[in-house]
Amino acid sequence: MLSPEELLAARSREKSIPQRSHGQKDFLPDGSEAQNEKLRLCRAEQWELLKEERVERLGSLVKGIWRPKEDLVELTSPAGKFWQTMGFTHQGKQCLLPEEAVYLLECGAVQLFYHDSLLSVQEAYERLLGDQRFPVLHYQVYSHLKRLGYIVTRFDPSSVQSPYQRQLNLENSIRPHRKRKRSTSPGLENKMKPDTARGTEEEETQDSQANGACSDSRNSKASEASPSSAKPEPRTFRWDFSKICLPNCGSDRPCVHLPAPEPSLLPGNVAGREADISGWMHKLNMRPERLSRREREQLEWERKYKSSINSDPKVQKCSNWKEYKELQLERGRSHKHRRPAHLWASTVTPLLKPGPSHTTASVLDQISVMERSFLLDDYESWAQSYRKAESQISFNVYQADGASEFKKSRPGKPYTRMCVRSFSDQVPSLGTVKSLGYQSKDVPLIFALVDNGEVAFYSFKDFELPVDVYP
Template sequence: MGFSAEGKQYLLPEEALYLMECGSLLVFNQDLPLSIQDGYEMFLSADAVSLQQYQVFGHLKRLGYVVHRFDLSANSHHVISRNFPVHQIIQSIQVNGCITQEEWMSFVFLLRLKGSEEWRICFNVYQPDSVADFKKSNPGKPYSRMCVCSFDGPVPDLSVIKQLAFQSGDVPVVYAVVDHGDISFYTFKDFELPRDVFP
């Protein structure tokens, strides 16, 4: 868990809280150890990681899965970064005369999703049997991508499902629905209705 930057090791809030719950990490604030309740209050927020997202993260980690935050910009081989400014797209059109259809579709999809915190991919999930061979520098293709939502919240419509599937590429999107701590997992799959061969 964690990542290195400038020779130091860092943990994301959900990783620190998980290790605190496991008894593997003691966090100090102003020379005083934090309780797990303090950890929940300090590390979880709507801006960083919500309680529901943490519940899903912790549940999957306890089952042995490798769970990492989903980074849309790291998945930019088939999408434009969510933070890609509109004026740069317009400049690209003015300078180059055009952009590819794939770039344009990526841009349109991401504009529709921009600002939507209700429906976004939160985590990349790797199977437990891949833990021994897992490398942060080259994690490979995830088993699935996880979207976390509330049981009391709205149900995703077809456009949301398509947009998230487009962001995810060829990795299936799983919806983790949290109901007061209970977690259910759902996914949508394409299928064809049977056709009547005898008209």
């Protein structure tokens, strides 16, 4: 508790962060008095900020009790605005995770008690954090991301779908399909009513006949069914498509007059009328297409260096797939006979096979020594040798902008997933990266490296070099 004089002094205290107005930063000492004076002023401002105590009203602070056995903080007063993105409900009570409680304590939003004694920030670090509970290394990354404005939650491996669930695409199938029911036209309803009534009468007679046949079969002995009854009846349509004529408005058919549609096929508030399209026939497809300079260059390049197989006269003579395959085999044999014997008879042969003009992509594909691969390729063979990864995914990170639809009950797809490591640790092996990447699947995985409080972010991503060369 502060005295009235201390409260008045804290209220009138400057709350803005001092601006860096000491000029350009010096990287090497020069021994001048001006440089020493700048350093003295910067250090004085730093110590002035560090020794200031944060003053908050007791009524605005949320109280919580540390439960070491449950490894959580139980709130004894209603939570504030932070409850939208932090905290959970346990046995009907509002609770916080250790890292959430320490972060809110540093922000001046909660008060933590243990055995009826108020915990300071240092005591909260000692009791709530540690190797046995929540590592301090992980908390440094958590608090850094929270101060940057992200929503951070613990990673739950059970929330990630298995490969079988991803194959079935269960996440999309769970979502309800909300479609608006379309109302039918009143004219069609009037026409369909006698047909449907007639259809229901026929169904009733068929059901009665079937029930009678079943009762007769129970009383009589088993008899063979006639082959004529097993034949399915031909399906009849309500519409006679042979009498329905659709207007042909093509250039070869001078059909320019369209009659008015039948009123029963239109809604009640829409009136149909005849149409004369003779004025539009001369305006259709008359404007020439304008291409940009880049598109014209691309078309010229394709005419020079690309050829379509459909323009081959011999291919056009093929009437089926078998003839086309035979043509390809015959051409392959002729290419082999035309190869020079002195180049292909020895153990050392040319890299490229003679043939039609090659693209850059096909040439690089033929002369490549190693096949291209991606990060998650051949994961099953690696998973057998790496049963347990050296690192584990720690956090799910969500964006907190206006476009985010984050909810604690249904958080959705994370923006990224975070794996925490120390800067002094070894670089993760390929098996570890594959295992963590496969576990994260379609969510980007980022490694957070902590070096004495400084956090740096690194990631492993697939990339492809361009294979086609354009002028």
